[in-house]
Amino acid sequence: MNELDDLFTTPADDDTLTRLHRRLEHAAESEGLLDVAYRTVDSPVGTLLLAATPRGLVRVAYDVEDHDRVLEMLAGRISPRVLRSPGRLDAVARELEEYFGGRRRSFGVPLDLSLSTGFRLLVQQHLPSIVYGQTRSYRQVAELVGHPRAVRAVGTACATNPLPVVLPCHRVLRSDGTQGGYVGGPAAKTTLLNLEAAA
Amino acid sequence: MNTKQPFEQAVTEHGGTVLRVCRVLLGRHDADDAWSETFLAAMRAYPDLPETANVEAWLVTIAHRKAIDVLRARGRAPVPAGKLPEEQTGLGVPGAADDDLWGAVRALPDKQRQAIAYHYVAGLPYAEIAQILGGTSEAARRAAADGIKNLRKNYPGGVPS
Numbered sequence: 001m002n003e004l005d006d007l008f009t010t011p012a013d014d015d016t017l018t019r020l021h022r023r024l025e026h027a028a029e030s031e032g033l034l035d036v037a038y039r040t041v042d043s044p045v046g047t048l049l050l051a052a053t054p055r056g057l058v059r060v061a062y063d064v065e066d067h068d069r070v071l072e073m074l075a076g077r078i079s080p081r082v083l084r085s086p087g088r089l090d091a092v093a094r095e096l097e098e099y100f101g102g103r104r105r106s107f108g109v110p111l112d113l114s115l116s117t118g119f120r121l122l123v124q125q126h127l128p129s130i131v132y133g134q135t136r137s138y139r140q141v142a143e144l145v146g147h148p149r150a151v152r153a154v155g156t157a158c159a160t161n162p163l164p165v166v167l168p169c170h171r172v173l174r175s176d177g178t179q180g181g182y183v184g185g186p187a188a189k190t191t192l193l194n195l196e197a198a199a
Numbered sequence: 200m201n202t203k204q205p206f207e208q209a210v211t212e213h214g215g216t217v218l219r220v221c222r223v224l225l226g227r228h229d230a231d232d233a234w235s236e237t238f239l240a241a242m243r244a245y246p247d248l249p250e251t252a253n254v255e256a257w258l259v260t261i262a263h264r265k266a267i268d269v270l271r272a273r274g275r276a277p278v279p280a281g282k283l284p285e286e287q288t289g290l291g292v293p294g295a296a297d298d299d300l301w302g303a304v305r306a307l308p309d310k311q312r313q314a315i316a317y318h319y320v321a322g323l324p325y326a327e328i329a330q331i332l333g334g335t336s337e338a339a340r341r342a343a344a345d346g347i348k349n350l351r352k353n354y355p356g357g358v359p360s
Contacts, residue, residue, distance in 0.1 A: 008219070020231060
């Protein structure tokens with residue numbers, strides 16, 4: 001193996017690239033270029049993708065939503081300046097850890113709801129009024145937002161919630177008490193409801 | 200809807216290549232700064248990059264300019280062969296001959312070193328390299344060939360054929 005070939009083809013070492021990536025995260029943040037920062041966290045409902053704009057948390061995504069596709073969607077909808085940058089998400093990661101540990105009942109981090117509009121936004125904004133450990137039916141939520149006949153649209157609003165867990169669409173069930181669907185799959189919904197029932 | 204990939208993907212896919220290009224252009228010491236400047240500038244300009252653009256060639260073009268900036272900012276030409284950084288002693292260490300190799304690379308005329316970096320490290324075709332360096336693809340090809348010839352002459356350890 002000749003050494004010049006090595007010079008030209010040896011991969012740069014991972015430690016250096018990790019350090020340079022971190023430097024880029026800080027520089028991008030201080031230059032105002034970090035339009036979307038993201039990281040992942042492990043949780044009892046699988047790996048969660050967390051993404052935030054300078055305004056606040058903009059997306060929480062389950063594994064089943066395909067994180068790569070979610071990031072592509074964010075690049076298209078918000079800005080292609082999407083960088084893995086855990087720093088901006090430290091606070092929400094901490095709150096989620098407390099929540100999954102049964103030590104937190106609501107979230108205080110700033111939210112960016114710019115991915116939702118219209119009736120869906122209205123419903124999603126009302127979700128935190130369903131307090132920890134309680135549930136409401138889709139019909140009750142429709143009444144809560146002043147559109148008692150829009151039961152199906154409430155279901156759609158829950159299914160398209162960009163911030164599951166943080167905006168608690170898992171607390172909305174069918175009128176007959178069965179769970180109904182969930183963006184993270186039925187097992188994740190059961191896990192969250194059991195967690196809140198036990199705490 | 201915009202279908203451009205998240206910028207993170209450009210960093211993940213091309214970060215290593217850009218670092219190796221910067222090292223050939225500047226040596227290890229200044230390469231980190233050039234890499235940082237390159238990706239920060241790239242992130243700034245990324246939303247305006249056409250979706251069909253060759254991202255790697257674009258990044259190498261930025262690295263080319265940033266490397267020139269770094270050299271100008273330090274107010275010096277590339278360190279000539281023989282004056283090696285003190286930290287790189289490596290006596291008796293396998294691969295220590297790299298020092299001679301880095302010295303030989305540094306001693307090359309700019310155009311030759313650049314053409315080698317963009318062709319042999321980044322794998323860009325000479326037509327792309329000509330756009331970065333100015334001039335024709337034939338001139339770029341010749342600069343790379345002359346550079347390899349010079350390395351072969353000044354560095355006995357072996358060069359790509």
